[in-house]
Amino acid sequence: VFDFTIAAVVRLARALTAVHEAPGEAWTLERLAGIAAMSRSRFAAAFRAAVGTTPGDYIADLRIALAQAALREGRPLTRIAAELGYAHPTALTRAFSARAGMPPGRWRRALAGGRD
Numbered sequence: 781v782f783d784f785t786i787a788a789v790v791r792l793a794r795a796l797t798a799v800h801e802a803p804g805e806a807w808t809l810e811r812l813a814g815i816a817a818m819s820r821s822r823f824a825a826a827f828r829a830a831v832g833t834t835p836g837d838y839i840a841d842l843r844i845a846l847a848q849a850a851l852r853e854g855r856p857l858t859r860i861a862a863e864l865g866y867a868h869p870t871a872l873t874r875a876f877s878a879r880a881g882m883p884p885g886r887w888r889r890a891l892a893g894g895r896d
Contacts, residue, residue, distance in 0.1 A: 781845055784830070790832055795823070803846055804865035807839050812857040846880040847872060851888045 795816040799807060812835055813823035827835050843864045850860045861872040876884045 784826070788818075788826055789830070791818055792823075792826055795827070795835075796831075799842065803839070803842055804863050806865060807835070809835060814831065816831060840875060844876055847876060847884065848880070848887070851884055857884055 786867040787821070794813045796843070798815050799805075799812070802861075809820050809824060813820045816823050818826065818831075824835065827838070831838055834839070843866075847860050847864060850863075851857075857869045857872065864872065866872040873883050880887055884888070
């Protein structure tokens with residue numbers, strides 16, 4: 781059990797805000813902990829206790845949710861990948877498939893009611 785103080789919550793909020801403001805940045809545990817003014821181990825423990833997942837998984841899930849929103853808008857995968865910090869669209873496709881259970885193209889077709 782993590783003992784939360786108001787200061788710890790505020791520090792975690794700073795890191796979460798930074799991630800949401802720039803989800804495509806190359807976020808590392810060290811960088812996030814620095815924003816939160818915590819050690820890496822304390823930040824990781826506090827984050828997991830507060831959010832229920834690791835910082836890496838949280839960021840990956842956020843990026844996929846943002847990719848899904850962009851796909852709903854009809855935006856091209858190459859642009860989405862670049863905006864979300866993926867070096868290449870295939871990297872986004874692999875991450876998307878792992879998290880959403882299908883590649884982005886199939887997901888978009890399923891959303892539109894199409895078939896494979």
